[in-house]
Amino acid sequence: MKMIKVEDAIGSILTHDVTQIIPGQFKGRLFKKGHLIQEEDIEKLRAIGKEHIYVWEVKEGQLHENDAAIRLSNLAKGDGIRASDEIKEGKIDFFADCDGVLKIDKEKLMTLNSIGEMMMATIHTNTPLKKGEKIGGTRVIPLVIDEEKIKEAETLITDKIMWMEPFKAKKCLLITTGNEVYKGTIKDAFLPVIKKKLEYYGSTVSRQVILPDQKELIIEAIQQGLQENVDLIICTGGMSVDPDDVTPSAIKESGGRLVTYGSPVLPGAMFLLAYHGKTPVLGVPSCAMYSKRTVLDLVLPRILIDEELTAEDIAAYGHGGLCLDCGVCTFPHCSFGK
């Protein structure tokens, strides 16, 4: 690569995209990499402060930023991730190529970003996404990089850094508890909430049963759901400390394996998760009926990709487990659950 004065550049090929920024108005490409410089371009280059430009000279063992970005992109992106077709200013962007939950191997991302002269930035792991949403970007820092650096990354990172786990369409049994709801004193407000959240990710409530706060009836309903082979059971109401709050005991006594009763998430402290074999049973506290976002929004997407959650997964939610209940909710693109 050789530096020459812009006035001597007519007929030369640009080695990289040239960016123009007009504060508050424009940021973008003025000239594309590979552009053949014409006489009329000289004034435009001068106008954005360029007195010199680089002319490309290929040297053995070096990679142009665009070629290096392609190598990094191939290294990083796994199933369900699409890279941008065009490389702009040496950068490749990543997008979700299906509806699902984003997975980032944070250790490998750290390894790549610790090598130097290259970068990769992403959103958080476990973010539920719709097809087309942006996930991250990568580039190298210098215009040309020693190929050895890229080879080092390729040696250290043998598995993909990011991939999507697609949602599975699941059928859910909803067990709504509460004497007041059962008797009809209060109209059930949980079904529309659970239905909307499940349907957003392509799953459905196949059946709802409304029960009084009676442990034996709740146990029976759970066991019937398991016999019917539903994919998921959600119990609502009666999850806290009143004498009539029998739902946690019912789920525990229905058998299976308790992962947690209680979660470090607000709203959602009284959440319960258990498994009967591979079938998850969720105890969802009534805050999920009232608050826009709760522990259910963190856990449900992962349940719908068939991830088997552990007590450690739930404990890890503490850091970022407070929903700020913002006026305009931007979840999942906020600190909640990250």
Ligand SMILES: Nc1nc2c(c(=O)[nH]1)N[C@H]1C(S)=C(S)[C@@H](COP(=O)(O)OP(=O)(O)OC[C@H]3O[C@@H](n4cnc5c(N)ncnc54)[C@H](O)[C@@H]3O)O[C@H]1N2
């Ligand atoms: N002293 C304490 N009080 C509370 C605690 C606690 O630990 N100590 N926990 C709080 C938390 S956290 C939550 S969340 C709430 C409620 O939890 P529950 O799941 O036990 O809810 P319920 O008591 O059954 O009902 C609360 C409220 O919501 C109405 N409800 C319930 N289900 C329905 C439905 N399907 N449709 C319409 N309305 C429903 C119910 O009538 C009550 O008004 O507890 C805190 N308190």
Ligand code: MOO
């Ligand atoms: O389970 Mo309560 O959820 O923290 O509002």
